[in-house]
Amino acid sequence: MRGVIFDKDGTLFDFSTTWExxxxAFLRRAAQGDEARAERAGAAIGFDLLRARFARDSVVIAGTPSEIATDLAPHFPDLSRDALVTLLNQEAARAPQAEAVPLAPLLTGLRARGLALGVATNDAEAPxxxxxxxxxxxxxxxxxxxSDSGYGGKPRPGQLVAFCExxxxxxDAVVMVGDSTHDLLAGRAAGMRSIAVLTGLAPREVLAPLADAVLPDIGGLPGWLDGIAAL
Structure with a gap:
């Protein structure tokens, strides 16, 4: 292995802490104080506003801002689709981040191995x-x-192909690491090995059939790399 490309949300950062x-915040801002409207819009994207929890099939887990905006649009007819995407990205940039593991030491160690590192996310590039x-x-x-960087979004492999280029x-020298089936399918489509982590919302039984390995979190990646090197 000479390169690692990571998903961001649910992989580098704990999904629930960040996106709940x-x-x-987004739903209440867009609904302008109308709590019932915010709840209905939340349900449309698989989010229970009262419990502050996502459903496992929520479009937010692996969808692009454009896809999320499409599902929200019927609930906010006063906002254009572009305005919704802008609002989504503004709130996303302010979302609190909880590192899945301490990132700086892990990434320092991976760089010390001579690995190239990348991030491929269905979030917009700016946030x-x-x-x-x-x-x-x-x-x-x-x-x-x-998803707006010009390579498309996952599960299509464009971002991963661009990393290789x-x-x-x-x-064959790169591993894709992610928490969703979109990540693993993109890795397979690009011809990479794929590692699943359990710091998103998808359970092991959903991810395992598409993954070369399933790890509790990205902290297990150095050990996996050592195992590959020993083969």
Whole structure:
């Protein structure tokens, strides 16, 4: 292995801590104080506003801002789709981040192994960079792509192919690490090995059939790499 490309939400950062707070803030802002309207809009994207919890099939888990806006649009006819996407991205950039594991030590160790590192997220690029900068880890990555960066979104492999092109690595030398089936399918489509982590909402039994390995979190990645190197 010579490269690792990570999903962001649910992989580098704990999904629930970040996006439950984001969803509540966004829905109440967009609904302009109409709590019933906010609850209905939340249900449309698989979010229970009263319990502040996502359903496992929520579009927010792996969807792009554009896809989320499409599901929200019937509840906010006063906002254009572009305005909804802008509002989604503004709130996303402010969402609190909880690192899945301490990121700086992990990424430092991976760089010390000579690995190229990337991020491929279905979030927009600007909030993704804001999150990485807030965690003070943006500098560790050779490549950062969002769904609006020109490569498409997962489960299509465009972002992963672009990482290989930018780093000069073949896909057989890169591993994709993510918490959703979208991540793992993108890895397979790109010709990469795929590692699943359980810091998102998808359970092991959903991820395991698509993954080369399932880890509790990205902290197990160095041990997995050592195992591959020993083969």
């Amino acid at each position: 707070a984001w969803a509540a 993704a960079r804001a999150h990485l900068e807030e965690a003070q880890v943006e500098r560790y990555f050779d490549f950062i792509a969002g 930018q780093t000069g690595l073949g896909p």
